[in-house]
Amino acid sequence: MLGEFQVTEPKAKVLFLATVYTHLAAFHLPFMQLLQDKGCEVHAAASPAEGRKEEVEAIGVRCWDIPFARSPYSPKNLKAFRELRRLLETHRFALIHVHTPVAAFLGRYLAKVTGQGSVLYTAHGFHFYQGAPLRNWLIYCTAERLAARWTDGLIVINREDFDIARRILGFKSGKNLFYVPGVGVELDRFGPSGSPPEKGIRSELGLAPEDIVVTCVAEMSRDKNHGLLLAAWKELASRHTNCHLILVGTGELLPRWKKRVEAEHIPRVHFLGYRRDVPQILRESDVAVLTSRREGLPRSLMEAMAAGLPVVATDVRGSRDLVEHGRMGFLVKLGDVEGLADALERLIKDRELREALGRAGRKKITAFSLDRVLKEMEAIYARFLSGVVG
Incomplete structure (x- = not known):
């Protein structure tokens, strides 16, 4: 060959x-x-x-x-x-x-x-x-x-x-x-691994088993567009008190987003910085989100899909190569705060939908192994x- x-x-x-x-x-x-x-x-x-x-x-x-x-x-x-x-x-x-x-x-x-x-x-x-x-x-x-x-x-x-x-x-x-x-993406590394560990991220953050965890793994840069996510989360978190947003990543805009969360009193946002346990964090999450302005082919979405998570992403090049709207997650327009909040809310409220979209994503991502x-x-x-x- x-x-x-x-x-x-x-x-x-x-x-x-x-x-x-x-x-x-x-x-x-x-x-x-x-x-x-x-x-x-x-x-x-x-x-x-x-x-x-x-x-x-x-x-x-x-x-x-x-x-x-x-x-x-x-x-x-x-x-x-x-x-x-x-x-x-x-x-x-x-x-x-x-x-x-x-x-x-x-x-x-x-x-x-x-x-x-x-x-x-x-x-x-x-x-x-x-x-x-x-x-x-x-x-x-x-x-x-x-x-x-x-x-x-x-x-x-x-x-x-x-x-x-x-x-x-x-x-x-x-x-x-x-x-x-x-x-x-290493499918086995991000796949299911049984029961959550006693000292996983939920334990670290003091979350209850019934709490819904939405996770974004992305560099804190202009391209990753965390401002859109925080705006949608501010609206969403006021309607649902059992949901938490985990932000994994570092970058030059990290101080800005921390100040914004504090100044606007946006609840239940957890900045984790750089982590080596991303596969386990994804296993303990319920939804993945990425609000980029532009992408090539985002590995963070690939890893989330390999972990069996439904995903919400902005409708940009690369992300739409991975996510078929309504089949393994949802695509929202850039700048659409309400649309992003609504897409996340649908998944937060519906466990069966999360599981169905997650299974479809896990199946699709095998082609990107x-x-x-x-x-x-x-x-x-x-x-x-x-x-x-x-």
Whole structure:
């Protein structure tokens, strides 16, 4: 099979490149390990500013700190450009797999001018999309059209991006354009595990067995749009006193949302910060919610569906790839506070509906399993490592 390969060139090097190590640690460790198992020497380059570099190093990946900034306008990226160029001038990689807009653009250009091997780019959600601001189309779409000439293979994770890549960027399906269903979800890790533990999240928060738990797992950023969720929760919580909102995640807007909850006296909102026990938190939840302004293919929804939860999400690219309205949850329009509150209320009030939608979601998400994604990525890696594999 095309996807079954083993590196024959001694110590063939592969580089994973992203703006920050947090991205690589959160989404790409299984793919790094896949390439290690195939005989590759795996390297990573990213900024350590947000942490989690140690998780990448822990699996035997050699890390190179490059001071990228998330904003394409930051002057820090000039220094990042120089340091990445120095790295690529002293190492030759058989394959470079780039992620995130800033690192991906600079990495693709420098890979070509320094004579590297194949360059793969995974777009985790283009910044230009249906409904995006005109500025995004002018800046990011222009950059992607320019970078297309330096891209040997483009991987997209939702259907809208696939269409844009084909129609606007000029990629060809099966030749240099590939749809992969996200970064994969470990079905067994998030599946049911019997009775709730004595010291689970419900015990930690002092909740009663009959209390309804609504959980949102998301970075506290503008894109994740927690303001909409808090506005709907304020309205909903006044009508139902047995429901609790759990917010898992950190980010620059965390202090703002804490202040808002306190200032507006929004009841029963629990900020948990960064947690390593997300699978267990989801098992003890009743509903999952995600109110993003934009998505690529949200893994937090995939994990919630794997845990058998009904989901409520905004009707945006990526989320609608996962959620069929009325079948495994509900989709609401961006900015629709009342619609979001109503959708959550339907699930809070109806246990049978929660269970039915949760079962449907669990069934659908099998198509997005990590095992399946690993097989598809193995085939893509084999194609672009063709010069060093047997």
